[in-house]
Amino acid sequence: MDIDPGLFxxxxxxxxxxxxxxxxxxxxxTDSGGFIQTVNxxxxxxxxxxxxxxxxILVCHALSGNANCQQWWDRMxxxxxxxxxxxxxxxxxxxxxxxxxxTGPSSVFDDxxxxxxxxxxxxxxxxxxxxxxxxxxxxxxxxLLVCGGSMGGMQALEWSVRFPSRVRGxxxxxxxxxxxxxxxxxxEAARQAIIRDPKWQNGDYDSxxxxxxxxxxARMIGHLSFLSESAFAAKFGRRLQDKQKFDFTWSPEFQVxxxxxxxxxxxxxxxxxxxxxxxxxxxxxxxxxxxxxxKAKFLFTxxxxxxxxxxxxxxxxxxMATDASLNATWKNIEVSYGHDAFLLDSEExxxxxxxxxGILEA
Amino acid sequence: MDIDPGLFxxxxxxxxxxxxxxxxxxxxxTDSGGFIQTVNxxxxxxxxxxxxxxxxILVCHALSGNANCQQWWDRMxxxxxxxxxxxxxxxxxxxxxxxxxxTGPSSVFDDxxxxxxxxxxxxxxxxxxxxxxxxxxxxxxxxLLVCGGSMGGMQALEWSVRFPSRVRGxxxxxxxxxxxxxxxxxxEAARQAIIRDPKWQNGDYDSxxxxxxxxxxARMIGHLSFLSESAFAAKFGRRLQDKQKFDFTWSPEFQVxxxxxxxxxxxxxxxxxxxxxxxxxxxxxxxxxxxxxxKAKFLFTxxxxxxxxxxxxxxxxxxMATDASLNATWKNIEVSYGHDAFLLDSEExxxxxxxxxGILEA
Numbered sequence: 253m254d255i256d257p258g259l260f261x262x263x264x265x266x267x268x269x270x271x272x273x274x275x276x277x278x279x280x281x282t283d284s285g286g287f288i289q290t291v292n293x294x295x296x297x298x299x300x301x302x303x304x305x306x307x308x309i310l311v312c313h314a315l316s317g318n319a320n321c322q323q324w325w326d327r328m329x330x331x332x333x334x335x336x337x338x339x340x341x342x343x344x345x346x347x348x349x350x351x352x353x354x355t356g357p358s359s360v361f362d363d364x365x366x367x368x369x370x371x372x373x374x375x376x377x378x379x380x381x382x383x384x385x386x387x388x389x390x391x392x393x394x395x396l397l398v399c400g401g402s403m404g405g406m407q408a409l410e411w412s413v414r415f416p417s418r419v420r421g422x423x424x425x426x427x428x429x430x431x432x433x434x435x436x437x438x439x440e441a442a443r444q445a446i447i448r449d450p451k452w453q454n455g456d457y458d459s460x461x462x463x464x465x466x467x468x469x470a471r472m473i474g475h476l477s478f479l480s481e482s483a484f485a486a487k488f489g490r491r492l493q494d495k496q497k498f499d500f501t502w503s504p505e506f507q508v509x510x511x512x513x514x515x516x517x518x519x520x521x522x523x524x525x526x527x528x529x530x531x532x533x534x535x536x537x538x539x540x541x542x543x544x545x546x547k548a549k550f551l552f553t554x555x556x557x558x559x560x561x562x563x564x565x566x567x568x569x570x571x572m573a574t575d576a577s578l579n580a581t582w583k584n585i586e587v588s589y590g591h592d593a594f595l596l597d598s599e600e601x602x603x604x605x606x607x608x609x610g611i612l613e614a
Numbered sequence: 615m616d617i618d619p620g621l622f623x624x625x626x627x628x629x630x631x632x633x634x635x636x637x638x639x640x641x642x643x644t645d646s647g648g649f650i651q652t653v654n655x656x657x658x659x660x661x662x663x664x665x666x667x668x669x670x671i672l673v674c675h676a677l678s679g680n681a682n683c684q685q686w687w688d689r690m691x692x693x694x695x696x697x698x699x700x701x702x703x704x705x706x707x708x709x710x711x712x713x714x715x716x717t718g719p720s721s722v723f724d725d726x727x728x729x730x731x732x733x734x735x736x737x738x739x740x741x742x743x744x745x746x747x748x749x750x751x752x753x754x755x756x757x758l759l760v761c762g763g764s765m766g767g768m769q770a771l772e773w774s775v776r777f778p779s780r781v782r783g784x785x786x787x788x789x790x791x792x793x794x795x796x797x798x799x800x801x802e803a804a805r806q807a808i809i810r811d812p813k814w815q816n817g818d819y820d821s822x823x824x825x826x827x828x829x830x831x832a833r834m835i836g837h838l839s840f841l842s843e844s845a846f847a848a849k850f851g852r853r854l855q856d857k858q859k860f861d862f863t864w865s866p867e868f869q870v871x872x873x874x875x876x877x878x879x880x881x882x883x884x885x886x887x888x889x890x891x892x893x894x895x896x897x898x899x900x901x902x903x904x905x906x907x908x909k910a911k912f913l914f915t916x917x918x919x920x921x922x923x924x925x926x927x928x929x930x931x932x933x934m935a936t937d938a939s940l941n942a943t944w945k946n947i948e949v950s951y952g953h954d955a956f957l958l959d960s961e962e963x964x965x966x967x968x969x970x971x972g973i974l975e976a
Contacts, residue, residue, distance in 0.1 A: 284862035373862040433846035433870040434838070440871040441834040444878070445807060447864060448827035455864075465810035472803040473835060476796070481924065484795035490901065498899060500646035500735040502809060502817075502891070506898065508795040509802040516806070529864070536868065537860060539852065559921065562843065 272296045272319040272346060272353045277385045280348075286372020289362070293386050294319045294346040294353025298329065299337035301392070308341045308392045310383070312400035312407035314594075315474070315531055316523060318352035319344040327598035334602035334609075335399075343390065347407070348382050349374045349530040357526035358459065367526075369455035374530060376403075376538040380410040387418060396612055398548075399423035401594035402561060403535045409569070410538075412546040421612040422546075423605060425553040426594035428565035429540040429572060435560060438477050439532040442470035446525045455526055467525045468516030475515050480557035480590030484508060543576040550580035551608040553601055555593035557586075581608065634658045634681040634708060634715045639747045642710075648734020651724070655748050656681050656708040656715025660691065661699035663754070670703045670754045672745070674762035674769035676956075677836070677893055678885060680714035681706040689960035696964035696971075697761075705752065709769070710744050711736045711892040719888035720821070729888075731817030736892060738765075738900040742772040749780060758974055760910075761785035761967075763956035764923060765897045771931070772900075774908040783974040784908075785967060787915040788956035790927035791902040791934060797922060800839050801894040804832035808887045817888055829887045830878030837877050842919035842952030846870060905938040912942035913970040915963055917955035919948075943970065 272294035280291045296319040301308060311321040311329065321344030322329045322337065329335040335342055346354040349371070357371035387395070398408040398419050405427025412422045431439070449466025451457050479487070488508040492498070495505070504510040543550075550573045554566035563584045573580030585600045587593045594601065634656035642653045658681040663670060673683040673691065683706030684691045684699065691697040697704055708716040711733070719733035749757070760770040760781050767789025774784045793801070811828030813819055841849070850870040854860070857867070866872040905912075912935045916928035925946045935942030947962045949955045956963065 284860075286862075430852060432843065433850040433852065433868070434841075434843045436852070436868050437838050437846060437870045437874055440866075440868075440874055441831065441838055443864075444834060444875065445831050448831055450812065450827075465812075469803065469807050469810055469831065472806060476799050476803055479796075481794060481796045481921070484799060488795040490792060490795065490798070498646075500648075502805075504802075505895075506795070506798050506802075508799045512799055512802055513806065533867075559843070 270296065270320060274353055275386055275389050277382065280378070280382055282372045282378045283375040284373040288355060288372065290355070291348065291382050291385070292353065292355045292359070293348075293382055295386055296320050296322075296344045298322050298342040298344070299340050301341040301390075305392055306396060307339065308343060308390070308395050309335060309397045309399065310387075310395050310411070311335070311342060311344045312383075312398065312404035313344070313347065314400065314402040314404050315528070315535070316519070317404070318350070319346045325595065327596065328602060328605070334598070334605045340396070343386070345383055345386060347379045347403075347531065349379065349527060349534060351524035351527040356524065357455070357530055358524040366459055368457070371526065371530065374534050376406045376410050376534050377414065379534060380407050380414055383407070383411075384415055384418070394418045394420055397421040397423060397609065399425070400427070401425040402427055402591065403531065406535060406538045406540075409540055409543075412548045412550070413540070413543060416545055416547045419548045421551070421608065422548045423551040423553070423608060424569065425601060426555060426558055426561045426591055427569075428561055429569055430538060431536050432565075436536045438473060438560070439536055442473045443529050443532055445469035445473065446529060452525065455529075457525070462520075463525050464520035467520050467523065467528065468513070470528055471519040472512045472516040475512055477560045478590060478592045480559060480588055482557065482588045483590050483592075486588070540572070543572045543578060546576060546578060548578070549608075549612060550578060551604060552580065552582040553594070553604055554582070554584050555587055555589070555591070555597070556584060557588045558591045558593060560591045632658065632682060636715055637748055637751050639744065642740070642744055644734045644740045645737040646735040650717060650734065652717070653710065653744050653747070654715065654717045654721070655710075655744055657748055658682050658706045660684050660704040660706070661702050663703040663752075667754055668758060669701065670705060670752070670757050671697060671759045671761065672749075672757050672773070673697070673704060673706045674745075674760065674766035675706070675709065676762065676764040676766050677890070677897070678881070679766070680712070681708045687957065689958065690964060690967070696960070696967045702758070705748070707745055707748060709765075709893065710741045711889060711896060713886035713889040718886065719817070719892055720886040728821055730819070733888065733892065736896050738768045738772050738896055739776065741896060742769050742776055745769070745773075746777055746780070756780045756782055759783040759785060759971065761787070762789070763787040764789055764953065765893065768897060768900045768902075771902055771905075774910045774912070775902070775905060778907055778909045781910045783913070783970065784910045785913040785915070785970060786931065787963060788917060788920055788923045788953055789931075790923055791931055792900060793898050794927075798898045800835060800922070801898055804835045805891050805894055807831035807835065808891060814887065817891075819887070825887050826882035829882050829885065829890065830875070832890055833881040834874045834878040837874055839922045840952060840954045842921065842950055844919065844950045845952050845954075848950070849873075902934070905934045905940060908938060908940060910940070911970075911974060912940060913966060914942065914944040915956070915966055916944070916946050917949055917951070917953070917959070918946060919950045920953045920955060922953045
């Protein structure tokens with residue numbers, strides 16, 4: 253598939269304009285031994301739950317997403333889309349540790365100040381455990397599908413082994429069973445950009461003066477890993493930024509420099525630096541050894557140009573499912589966008605998902 | 615070729631212990647219009663110039679290298695090595711804009727303070743132009759070979775078109791005619807890590823308190839791009855750093871985290887933040903359109919696992935040489951190290967170079 257540079261303009265995971273609903277729940281003790289007195293779970297729903305309550309789909313977000321899945325995954329979710337909100341009851345949920353309504357490091361602690369350094373490290377297991385409370389509250393016996401890309405895919409996988417009888421289908425796209433050293437390395441460089449910003453203050457920064465420069469650099473590192481070389485070439489090449497020739501200053505000479513700085517700066521307006529630390533660690537910790545015990549059917553999709561979450565890692569997921577005698581399919585999709593393909597490709601991913609939903613509903 | 619993790623231990627471009635010689639030269643006006651009153655050129659020599667003065671080889675360094683090429687390229691240069699110092703007169707030179715003896719932003723200006731922001735932007739053309747003065751001073755009619763990897767390869771290419779009659783052979787390894795958008799993007803993220811460090815002070819930082827945190831993050835970004843995924847996997851995998859289980863702190867949990875932080879912090883002891891800015895911009899500006907006018911023979915080498923300087927970019931160099939009716943060879947070497955392969959692979963690269971030197975001396 254050829255690259256349409258225009259597509260990338262929509263890849264702007266802006267803050268949700270609609271406010272999510274908040275489910276207030278009790279305390280939770282994390283895998284790391286931390287205690288959270290009150291766990292809020294932010295979620296949004298699209299479409300209607302049918303009488304049999306068997307058309308519910310849970311959508312888990314990637315690192316910087318939120319509960320408004322119809323917004324950030326508009327190519328996949330909506331009326332007439334592969335996840336058709338005229339047909340399914342779609343629930344988007346913000347992850348524990350995030351900063352869009354669910355309890356996280358920027359949430360207010362007992363003393364009226366943000367948790368900051370007092371927020372415990374969380375795991376993907378913790379994130380999914382508290383999502384289980386949302387399922388109970390919504391009185392959904394089992395999800396038709398739990399799905400997500402990247403970090404969201406890890407949550408979907410975790411659902412299948414943590415709550416086997418609550419999940420009939422899992423779709424994990426551009427995801428993996430465990431980060432490899434290079435994936436951890438990219439996350440660590442991003443974390444250090446924040447941790448080494450003097451304003452971070454060991455996590456207890458002034459919320460009116462957070463380490464935005466470090467966060468911007470962290471986001472730039474992220475964006476480097478989201479696109480493929482060919483996507484960068486198609487979108488920017490060596491084109492200059494609003495100039496005919498170099499002006500030999502430190503301001504952007506090339507369009508790609510301007511793009512990365514723009515993405516970095518924009519991110520600081522909507523994301524909490526500590527949430528980036530907590531969530532990147534959660535996905536680095538994730539290490540699914542087996543799908544034994546799962547009962548769901550599985551769809552894995554990957555993208556040939558994704559050099560961060562390798563197709564080989566999706567192939568390994570297929571192998572894990574097969575080893576556990578589970579019904580599973582893997583589609584390796586040839587598009588050139590890189591890791592962001594899971595947000596940008598509606599066509600081939602959409603077809604694979606429609607087929608999979610057909611199997612789940614058969 | 616399988617990966618020997620031990621190899622990487624030597625990939626530590628430590629500061630030269632021997633002091634380089636310094637050639638003091640007159641003023642220079644850069645392509646950017648900047649004026650430098652006195653240009654110092656730091657260099658080191660290995661082996662002896664023969665009576666015919668036809669055995670001289672110039673070695674240009676990559677981003678963080680220096681004049682002590684026998685140290686940082688010890689797999690290629692030394693007695694009995696492919697660039698045999700018993701046979702050739704080898705000259706290593708520190709680039710203009712660097713920080714190991716040649717004039718750069720940390721050099722002292724008229725007022726006794728470092729140039730800092732007063733140091734002009736330089737191009738690869740500028741770097742090679744002042745190297746021409748070193749050739750004159752050494753009274754070498756023409757180099758048998760000008761060579762280098764990555765940024766060093768760009769300098770070797772520039773020599774062939776700027777001083778066609780002064781170069782008989784060019785070897786550019788893991789290099790390219792022009793950075794693509796992704797290469798510029800990695801450099802920009804590294805630059806922003808420095809520029810957004812409050813200690814940078816628009817380039818006029820206190821030399822006793824430089825922006826080392828930003829420089830460390832910049833170096834971490836660099837190291838992410840120097841190795842391949844398979845090299846990271848072989849060297850680190852998901853092994854933990856001096857612990858049996860996660861301790862859920864922000865200190866390194868994984869070995870790869872420790873490695874990146876170590877490399878970042880170590881770099882701050884030997885490299886000037888402004889030099890990193892100036893030299894990364896020089897290589898981003900580089901845009902060789904043609905080899906027309908060159909007279910040298912060319913050897914291009916690339917590495918299948920190098921995802922930063924793509925083999926395709928070396929293939930394009932071969933095409934440029936062929937278009938200019940020049941004698942040229944391209945070898946795409948199958949090793950798994952990534953970009954750092956040009957420093958680590960002695961065998962296949964060495965054989966290709968020995969063959970090429972044989973042709974040059976025939």
